[in-house]
Amino acid sequence: xxxxxxxxxxxxxxxxxxxxxxxxxxxxxxxxxxxxxxxxxxxxxxxxxxxxxxxxxxxxxxxxxxxxxxxxxxxxxxxxxxxxxxxxxxxxxxxxxxxxxxxxxxxxxxxxxxxxxxxxxxxxxxxxxxxxxxxxxxxxx
Amino acid sequence: xxxxxxxxxxxxxxxxxxxxxxxxxxxxxxxxxxxxxxxxxxxxxxxxxxxxxxxxxxxxxxxxxxxxxxxxxxxxxxxxxxxxxxxxxxxxxxxxxxxxxxxxxxxxxxxxxxxxxxxxxxxxxxxxxxxxxxxxxxxxxxxx
Numbered sequence: 386x387x388x389x390x391x392x393x394x395x396x397x398x399x400x401x402x403x404x405x406x407x408x409x410x411x412x413x414x415x416x417x418x419x420x421x422x423x424x425x426x427x428x429x430x431x432x433x434x435x436x437x438x439x440x441x442x443x444x445x446x447x448x449x450x451x452x453x454x455x456x457x458x459x460x461x462x463x464x465x466x467x468x469x470x471x472x473x474x475x476x477x478x479x480x481x482x483x484x485x486x487x488x489x490x491x492x493x494x495x496x497x498x499x500x501x502x503x504x505x506x507x508x509x510x511x512x513x514x515x516x517x518x519x520x521x522x523x524x525x526x
Numbered sequence: 527x528x529x530x531x532x533x534x535x536x537x538x539x540x541x542x543x544x545x546x547x548x549x550x551x552x553x554x555x556x557x558x559x560x561x562x563x564x565x566x567x568x569x570x571x572x573x574x575x576x577x578x579x580x581x582x583x584x585x586x587x588x589x590x591x592x593x594x595x596x597x598x599x600x601x602x603x604x605x606x607x608x609x610x611x612x613x614x615x616x617x618x619x620x621x622x623x624x625x626x627x628x629x630x631x632x633x634x635x636x637x638x639x640x641x642x643x644x645x646x647x648x649x650x651x652x653x654x655x656x657x658x659x660x661x662x663x664x665x666x667x668x669x670x
Contacts, residue, residue: 388554388566395568398547399575402631405540406576407583412532414594414601417540419631427655436533441634443537448545449638458545460640461553464627472626473647475618477654480630481662482615484605487549488540488631490616491573496580497602504608509620516624517559 386463406493409440418489420480483509528596541635547572550636552627559624622654 406417413436422444425437448458462469480486483505485494490509494502548554548568557566593599623629628636628647636644 386553386557387564388548388551388557388568390566391548391568392571395547395571396575398543398545398549399572399577400579401539401543401546402549402572402576403543403579403581403583405536405543406580407587408539409533409536410584410594410600411587411591412536412595413529414597414599415533416601416603417536419629419634423630423634423652423655427652427659436529439530439534440537440540443534443539444541444544444635445638447538447541447638448550448635451542451545452639456545458639459548459551459554460636461551462627462640462643463553463556464625464643466643466646469626469628469643469647470650472622472624472628473650474654474657475622476626476628476630476647477622477651477656478658479615479617479619479622479654481655481658482611483619484603484612484615486619486631487629492576492580494603495577496584499603501603501605501608501612505612505616508613508616509623512617512620513624514559516621517556518562520624521560521563 386461388459388461391459402488402492403496406488406496416489416493418485418493420484420486420489479509532596540631541638543576544632544635545639547575549629549632550640552632555629555632556624556627 409415409417422437422440425431425434425441428434485505490502490505495506544550549572554566554568557564558569626647630651633644633647637648
């Protein structure tokens, strides 16, 4: 499935993602990592849970409201239900052991030049590339 | 209350950014990782924009303030060790990201405008997180 190359929208979206990280650091002194935010739901008695759930609520509500107001975000899932279920399970286990994902390690940690985040990001970018390549083109590349 | 409202604000900006960028679109994400096929390099612009903004913004914040506006200290990760948990966990994450096309930060905002099949991924991911938390809580044999 071909998707349209959207450099401007992607750059603007990326700047907003970075801005969100800066806002959360400047106001609350916290890393804007989605893995930790989801911990707020899995561990509701944790003292950080209320603000983490507020972040999640904002992240879900904003595109929902924008869509109601006429915004259009591209979406297509070229996967089977089984792929989403298996992929989801692996992502959940992986980010818990790695203590972070694309937002926490890839954006916030890389921006601080954290060696752990640089290693984590390099690892998941390479394995994601390898996985997509094997699924789509087989082991022959 | 201020901390909750500022987290809500950061979440709103994050959610709009993710949706606009294409990170919530599995087809686009998977095409970024497919330079041999239907390649879409857009996600390089997402990472570039996010990283540049965060790197400059963090420098300004850490350079001009001793503490955040609504807390007494910056809460920065203290872990320094690069171990099997970090590398193995990241590799498993990459495997799952490649299979499903969703990462956690992409899937949560996607729930707002494409609830199905995003919910299936998120429920599965939540189960994976709970399994890993259980496994981590188990007493581990001391290394010989």
